[in-house]
Amino acid sequence: MNQTRLKKYAKLAVYTGVHLAEGQTLIIQADIDTASFTRMIVEEAYEAGAREVLVYYRDPYLEKHNYHYQSNEVLSEVHDWQLERHLDYLRKGAATLSVISPRAGVLKDCDPQKMAIRQKAFSEASKEIREYTMASKIQWSIVAVPNEEWAKLVFPNKDEKEAIECLWDAILNCVYVEENNDPLEVWNQREELFQSRIEKLNQFNFKQLHFQNNLGTDLYVGLIKNHIWGGGSETAQNKIRFNANLPTEEVFTAPDFRNVNGIVYASRPLLYNGNLIKDFHMTFEAGKVIEYDAKEGKAVLKEMLEMDEGSASLGEVALVPYDSAISQSKLLFYTTLFDENASCHLALGNAYPSTVKDGLMKSEEELKALGFNISLIHVDFMFGSADMKVMGETQNGDWVSVFENGSFVI
Ligand code: ZN
Ligand code: ZN
Numbered sequence: 001m002n003q004t005r006l007k008k009y010a011k012l013a014v015y016t017g018v019h020l021a022e023g024q025t026l027i028i029q030a031d032i033d034t035a036s037f038t039r040m041i042v043e044e045a046y047e048a049g050a051r052e053v054l055v056y057y058r059d060p061y062l063e064k065h066n067y068h069y070q071s072n073e074v075l076s077e078v079h080d081w082q083l084e085r086h087l088d089y090l091r092k093g094a095a096t097l098s099v100i101s102p103r104a105g106v107l108k109d110c111d112p113q114k115m116a117i118r119q120k121a122f123s124e125a126s127k128e129i130r131e132y133t134m135a136s137k138i139q140w141s142i143v144a145v146p147n148e149e150w151a152k153l154v155f156p157n158k159d160e161k162e163a164i165e166c167l168w169d170a171i172l173n174c175v176y177v178e179e180n181n182d183p184l185e186v187w188n189q190r191e192e193l194f195q196s197r198i199e200k201l202n203q204f205n206f207k208q209l210h211f212q213n214n215l216g217t218d219l220y221v222g223l224i225k226n227h228i229w230g231g232g233s234e235t236a237q238n239k240i241r242f243n244a245n246l247p248t249e250e251v252f253t254a255p256d257f258r259n260v261n262g263i264v265y266a267s268r269p270l271l272y273n274g275n276l277i278k279d280f281h282m283t284f285e286a287g288k289v290i291e292y293d294a295k296e297g298k299a300v301l302k303e304m305l306e307m308d309e310g311s312a313s314l315g316e317v318a319l320v321p322y323d324s325a326i327s328q329s330k331l332l333f334y335t336t337l338f339d340e341n342a343s344c345h346l347a348l349g350n351a352y353p354s355t356v357k358d359g360l361m362k363s364e365e366e367l368k369a370l371g372f373n374i375s376l377i378h379v380d381f382m383f384g385s386a387d388m389k390v391m392g393e394t395q396n397g398d399w400v401s402v403f404e405n406g407s408f409v410i
Contacts, residue, residue, distance in 0.1 A: 001168040008177045009143070010040040012246060014048050016187045017141030018095045019242040022049035025094035027086060032059040033101035033147035041099065041143075054089065060106040060274065067110040067118070075118040078125035090132045093238065095139040101147045102335050107274025115273050116303040123376035134378075135353050135360055136234060139242035144171060144337055153334050174247040174326050174338060187243070194232025197251050200410050201229040201319075204400060206392035208259070209317065211344070213385045215265040219284065221317050221346070222259025224371045226357035229253045234354060249326060249341040252318035254355035256371030258287040260314050267343055268382040271334050275300040280381075287313050289348075304348065310375030316347035316355075322386050322406030336380050344384030344403075349377035 014020050026045045030038040038055060045053045066075065090096070107115070123130070133140045151163035158166060172178075176186040208222045231251035233241045261284055269278040277297035282289045289312040294301050305312045320327070320343055327342040351373045353359035359367060368374055390403035401409050 001165065001172075002179060005172050005177050005179055006037065006040060007044075008183055009172060009175065010037065010044045012175060012177060012183050012187070013041055013097060013099075013141060013143045014044045016184055016243050017143060017246050018097050018139045019240050020045055020048050020050055020095055020139070021238075021240055023051050024049075025052045025054070025089055025092070026050050027089055027094050027096045028053065028055045028099060029096065030055055030057055030099040031101040031103075031145075031147075032057045033103070034099045034145040037145045038099050041097065054094075056085070060103050064106050064110060067107070067114050072114065072117050075114060076121040078121055083126055083129060086129050090129065090138060093138060095242075096133065097140070098142040099145060100142060100335070100337065101145045101150065102271065103147060103149045104153060104271050104274060104276060104334055105149055108276075110274070112273075112275065112300050112303045116307065119273065120307060120376060133244075134350065136236045136244075138238060139236045139240050141242060141244055141246060142337055143175075143246050144335065146171065150334070154331055170329055170331055170333075171338075173329065174341070176247075176325075191232050194251065197408065198229045198231055201251060201253075201402075204392055204410075205395060206400075206402075207395055207397075208393050209402065210391045210393070210399075211264070211383070212389045213265075213387050215267060215383075215385055216281070217262075217264050217383055217388075219262035219264045220260065221314065222256040222287075222371070223317070224254045224256050224356055226370070227253045228355050228357055228359075230352070230355055237360065245337060245341075247326060247338065247341050249324040250318040250320045250345070252316050252352075252355065254351040254359075254372060255314040255317045255346075256287070257310065257313040257315070257351070257373035258371055260284040260287045264346065264383050266381050266383055267385050268332060268339050269296075269334065270379070270381045271336070272297075272300055272304055272379060276334070277301050277381075284314075289313075304377065304379060307349075308376050310373045311349050311377050313348070313373045313375075314346050315349050315351035315373040315375065315378055316345075316380065318345045318347075318380075319390065319403065319408070320344050320384055321403075321408055322384060322388065339382055340380045342384075343382040344388055344390070345380045345382045347378050347380045349373065349375035349379055 146167040151167040155163040265281045280294035283291040
């Protein structure tokens with residue numbers, strides 16, 4: 001890929017993504033395939049005035065061996081130092097950046113139960129770390145880099161080298177990085193569009209949303225009283241504005257976990273812990289999944305739904321117009337970071353405290369009493385389509401059209 005575009009992308013991650021402050025430390029969690037691009041980010045971060053940049057690499061192939069050879073006892077152990085190496089810096093105000101490069105196939109044949117054991121132990125132990133991002137105590141962001149397996153998944157008819165080039169091009173298009181533009185400026189302009197949508201939705205203050213399409217979705221999603229719509233950039237508790245996801249096209253808020261009813265059909269496959277879940281649907285009653293099925297990956301879906309008390313309820317509802325850049329690319333990325341921006345989506349599991357008025361100041365019990373879902377997981381799945389219709393019910397009981405044919409009409 002063209003080095004100018006790559007350098008711009010690295011810069012976008014540091015400035016628009018985490019918006020690193022001068023003198024701030026940056027922790028980078030990177031998949032091992034991203035090493036050469038991650039080095040570019042490290043350089044950009046130092047150029048931007050980083051105090052220190054730490055990089056922790058993750059290798060899915062090592063994880064595969066762990067699942068294969070380690071006992072359940074070892075898989076459920078999380079050592080203090082593994083958390084402290086992050087927490088020590090986070091407590092002192094470091095920002096974090098994830099550089100992902102998904103490899104769907106590597107963990108595909110691992111025992112879902114063993115993976116669930118590890119996931120649960122790790123999620124429980126890293127609650128404090130997660131709060132730094134879920135509650136935006138510091139700035140955080142995610143960017144993605146191709147690898148040959150991912151590239152072949154997205155572009156099956158191209159040879160490896162060509163597929164990687166095509167995926168790079170698609171990724172950079174999705175984040176508006178062109179050879180001859182200033183992507184930082186483009187992102188500033190898009191911010192205004194997000195703010196106007198959010199303002200309108202907050203003014204409507206809907207009681208619930210009703211989703212319908214030809215796939216069979218017919219779902220009522222109750223919203224928390226005093227919910228807040230978010231999208232585009234957000235402000236961390238340290239007052240710095242940042243973009244948690246590059247790319248991003250969504251506006252989102254908190255459903256009432258006790259008040260979701262109906263049926264939802266996924267419109268795109270979901271990759272969870274390296275496993276594909278395809279052609280699935282879920283039926284909700286009083287906020288909980290009471291029935292579900294999947295043509296592929298049902299066992300993985302089961303493990304996910306049974307993870308804990310909140311994992312079979314919703315923690316996010318997001319509206320994404322079907323004419324977004326990512327949707328228009330017609331590509332299926334098999335990665336939530338991209339696919340969630342092509343389509344309206346829901347998330348099973350934990351909600352974001354920033355989507356409830358004064359949510360960041362409330363305790364877990366107070367939030368729960370409002371209808372805020374609490375869980376160890378937060379897994380987005382896509383259900384939007386070109387014919388998605390969304391109606392919103394106002395506090396007076398009037399129904400307002402929000403989406404027609406997959407896009408905003410407000
Ligand atoms: Zn979302
Ligand atoms: Zn989400």
